Amino acid sequence: MSKNEMQIDFTQLANVHFLQNLLVCPLCQARLDFYHDAIACTSCAQKFPQVQKNCIDLLPDHLVENEWNQWGERQQEMEQWYSDLIAIPLHAEWCFANDYTPYAPLLATLSGLVLDIGGGNGVVRHFLPKDVQYILLEPSLEWLATEWTLIAKRYPCMETKPFFVRGIGEYLPFPQQSFDAVLSFWSMNHAHQPEQVFHEVYxxxxxGGRFLVILEDMEPLWRDFAARTYITLGVAHWAHTFVQKLCCLGRQKWSLQNDHVRIQESEIQQWIAGNFQIVRRSWIGQYLTFELQKI
Known part of the structure; x- marks a missing residue:
């Protein structure tokens, strides 16, 4: 097979010319050449082997293998959690409904070309307008497993594979000013370098593009308690969180899941300074949610 003739079975945006215009080298943002079994950068000569027909692989493996050992371990733990989840499809359906439904009104306002960083199986498509062009960037190929079609009755979008690009948020394989919106649902806490992800999204x-960031294991501010932000979680959870906050006064660290990295809200304020303005900051359930707009 000759150059620029890839056998990729996309159900959306499955146009080779579109891919050539959209994708760039994740390391240097130069143009890419497409071959039947690999993609190569025309500038830095980095090659990306292609072993799957239903995704584009632009993950810089040498970075992950040589420098990000702990990140790889966290990824494996996360993959196992979701593998256990889909083993009982009804539990998976409930989990996604519980997590995504509160964001449905906000997701319904998006339009144009939308990038989902670490979007897993792409179930967020269920909550997006039909005319949105959706692209999923995800490092794990486990999300392409056929088991996820088991929840297609509840989420019909799962009958088809999303436009899946294998990659990481620290090295986005897209040109500048490509997207109208970027999503990061619970993926920022899995990043190796979250600050770099914010810069890449910018x-x-x-x-004027929008960046929706949902974060886990975030320490609430005292004003969040004063505003009774947690009341939707129930009194027991509110009290538990308040006690945990008091414990932090004794220099104890806020609890953190094993597969997460710690992110402070003060760090986010530094990362977005001069690049984004905060349109909305709120707690939706136990998740700290930011809707940002590019300045």
Whole structure:
């Protein structure tokens, strides 16, 4: 097979010319050449072997293998959790409904070209407008497993594979100002370098573009308790969180899941300074949610 003739079975945006215009080298943002079994950068000569027909693989493996050992371990733990979840499809359906439904009104306002960083199986498509062009960036190929079609009755979008690009948020394989919106649902806490992800999102967003970030294991501010933000979680959880906050006064660290990295809200304020304005900051359930807009 000759160059630029890839056998990729996409159900959405499955146009080779579209891919050539959209994708760039994740390391240097130069143009890519497409071959039947690999993609190569025209500038830095980095090659990305292609072993799956239903995704584009632009993961810089040498970075992950040589420098990100702990990240790989966290990824494996996360993959196992979701593998156990889909083993009981009804539990998976309930989990996604519980997590995504509160965001449905906000997701329904998105339009244009939307990038989902670490979006897993792409179930968020169920909550997006039909005319949105959706692209999923995800490092784990486990999400392409056929088991996820078991929840297609509840989420019909799962009958088809999303436009799946294998990659990481620290090295987005897209040109600057490509997207109208970027999503990060519970993926930022899995990143190796979250600050770099914020910078990369700024680069690929168009002017005025929106960045929706949902974070786990975040320490609430005292004003969150004063505003009774947690009341939707129930009194027991509110009290538990308040006690945990008091414990932090004794220099104890806020609890953190094993597969997560710690992110402070003060760090986020530094990362977005001069690049994003905060449109909305709120707690939705136990998740700290930011809707940001590129300045």
């Amino acid at each position: 680069r690929v967003l168009r002017a």
